[in-house]
Amino acid sequence: MYFRETNVERDWNDFKGMYGNKEGARAAFEKVCGALLRNKYPNRAYEVEVSNGDDGIDIFVGNGIFDKSLEVFQCKFFIDGFFSSQKQQMKSSFDSIINNDKYSVKKWYIALPITLNKEQHKWFDKWKLERSKEHAIDPGNIILWDGDYLLDQLKESGLYNTWFKIEDSNKIKEIHEYILNKDDKTLKIKGDNEIKGLSEHLNRTSSFIPSETRLDFTKVLAELAQNATQHGGGNFISVCSNNGQVELKYDGKRFNSLDFVVEEYHGLGIRSLKCFLEIYKDSVECSYKYDKSNILTFKFLDNLLPHQTDNPCFIFTSHSIHSLSSDVFRAINHDCEEVEIDLISTHMHFSNLHILINDCVAKTRKFNTKFKFIIGDRAMNKHMVSHLDSRFSSEDLSRVEWVFK
Structure with missing residues (x-):
């Protein structure tokens, strides 16, 4: 190093x-x-x-x-x-x-x-x-x-x-102290850390978070970690879970995701965080402070209930849908003949949404899987759906149903 x-x-x-x-x-x-x-x-x-x-x-x-x-x-x-x-x-x-x-x-x-x-x-x-x-x-x-x-x-x-790994003596000291004081409740991550690493850590240390909520939360943390690296200049990022709280800590400049008003140009982490906190507003509290490092703390209250359903044939997308393909194949592994996907709360741009949906439908031809997409004006409108339908083959189109809410 x-x-x-x-x-x-x-x-x-x-x-x-x-x-x-x-x-x-x-x-x-x-x-x-x-x-x-x-x-x-x-x-x-x-x-x-x-x-x-x-x-x-x-x-x-x-x-x-x-x-x-x-x-x-x-x-x-x-x-x-x-x-x-x-x-x-x-x-x-x-x-x-x-x-x-x-x-x-x-x-x-x-x-x-x-x-x-x-x-x-x-x-x-x-x-x-x-x-x-x-x-x-x-x-x-x-x-x-x-x-x-x-x-x-x-x-x-x-x-x-x-990228050129320029570090000052204070950073070396901070990392050294972290290594000496590291415990099994803390995970050191990189901004591009795979969700799998975060998921395993939270599964092991955060039993106070219901499993389906934990899935949503893992994606939010991964995107926030990436933003801390790309936009906050962070090199040292850690997640610590203890006593009903999860703490995301990162160095670099002051970078508080809670301060931002969600705009189209903001990264997924900021939009995902806003959406997650809106959905779980009665059961999750989030606060930020700066004490030599940025510290974003999530407190999970006792009344927390999973927002996701336990039905594997139903997929709820509370923010971005980059994991949609893996979620769909999880449903197929559970012998789901029809997969219902709730896209109402997604903030993803239509062009990217179009690519991911088309990819999922195309990859499931051999299973003859049927899809029911539940959408609202936030992500798509009927004109966009018509445009998307025109890209499907007649075979794929016969397996797709759109429900507007």
């Missing part, structure tokens, strides 16, 4: 040492680009899981992947130079997305950890002009983000210290 004084400057050449090897550095570089873009474009920037079928998209910015003005980013960790093989990789990535008629790409970006020399800039500008003429694209929409620009953007957004 790396710890340095805050006045130490690091650049992309330090990445291999910090993240183990070149492969670790390459993966971290893509995550850095994703974090930076989510910071610049809240709720519009999305990473694409690496696969042979990613169509040349590492990250996209838009209102869903079928946005008519899609901005596509390729993040290439070419730390050892920009030569023939690297140029060919870049050209292949560009051709893969620009020749794919499934997408409407307005802008294409290449993010590199290096600074090009004069000859390399000449080559890039010539290639850009050739491609823009060939595909009738404005050359200004083929854009290079080099290593210097990325570093400047990370510093401006407050993400530099997080």
